Amino acid sequence: ADRRKSEASLGAAADEATRARADLERLxxxxxxxxxxxxxxxxxxxxDIAELADALEEAVEEAQRVQVAYQAAERKRQEAEAQLAAALLDDATSPVRSAAAATEL
Structure with a gap:
């Protein structure tokens, strides 16, 4: 009886080990x-990160190009304002210079 009980326990333990092994393989x-x-x-x-990094680099380069273009346009605007001011001054003083020249004659 003890032997059968031991064999039954051994069989149950073997079944449990088989289930545990199957669970382990599944896991x-x-x-x-x-x-x-x-x-x-x-x-x-x-x-995705590499693509985003490339896109960011391109955006930075484009921003730098835009900044350079803006600075060039700002310089041209300032030059045009200076030329306009000089032309307006010349137009405003031209009659005075003409009158002065006429009185000298």
Whole structure:
């Protein structure tokens, strides 16, 4: 009776070990799948990050080009204002200079 009880216990323990082994294999398979999915997601994220970094670099370069163009346009505007002021001054003083020249004659 003790022998049968021991054999039954041994059989139950063997069944439990078999179930535990099957659970372990299932968990290993799930872990491998999860790891693969995580690596794929990380690769996609790294690709997205690289694309964003490239886009940011392009945006910075474009902003620098716009700034240079703005500065050139601002210089031209200031030059045009100076030329206009000189022309207005010349027009305003021209009759006076003409009158002065006429009185000298």
């Amino acid at each position: 290993r398979a799930q872990l491998a799948e999860t790891k693969q999915q995580s690596e794929a997601a990380a690769d996609r994220a790294n690709g």
